[in-house]
Amino acid sequence: MNKALRRLHLIAYFTAILFYFLLGYPFLLFYARNPTKYYNQLVKMRRWISLAGFYTVGFRIKIEYEQAIDWNRNYIICPNHTSILDITVINNLCPSSFSFMGKIELLKNPVTRIFFKTIDIAVKRDSKVSSFKAYKNGSALVQQGKSLVIFPEGKIDDQYPPTLHRFKSGAFRIATENNIALLPVVIQDAWKVLWDDGLKSGSKPGTIHVKVLAPIQTNGLDTAAIDFLETDVYNKMKDAWDIYNKS
Structure with missing residues (x-):
């Protein structure tokens, strides 16, 4: 697909x-008035909006599991990050309620x-006060039995084609201090359809x-x-990334 068609496809995706966001906006406004009470409804609306837009323009997802996942438990979900589509991938992957931790932008x-x-x-990212508040909020959330998604690389890097970059410690600190299992997720090639x-x-x-x-x-x-x-999680994810992207 040439550059002009790719730009048209991106416009169609946005x-x-x-479109789906505006369709659901009246419900979102109502739920947002009491996010504690309507947490699950907001999660479902986020999932519906992202997946509806995703499938409308021809994106698809194929998931391979190393072992069956018990979604009755909560996790610190750790995906790599190469595309804004990674958010939709996690919305598709996780059937239980969860929150993202992401950049203030x-x-x-x-x-x-x-x-x-x-x-x-x-x-x-560059504020210790903001990072500490996010850490406390994330810990409180997992203590309530919800899952938390943290992209351990911290951002999408400028390097193309992308590789797996070194992790920040936040996800591992929250998991360890709250005895929550880590769930590593390797999104292999989202960057090939939308970097x-x-x-x-x-x-x-x-x-x-x-x-x-x-x-883990x-x-x-x-x-x-x-x-x-x-280091252990990084090595396991990098092995999976390298096997797929060098094949």
């Missing part, structure tokens, strides 16, 4: 997302703003392949084990 986006003001957690926000190279229809690794338990681990845990 238009589809906006998402509060400026007309679609994501309402979710980051209610059920998701915004963090300013980053799509503004540089557009998008195209296609299937995104996902490898969900076995949950943190029971009995103390803070001294965080570095080891972070």
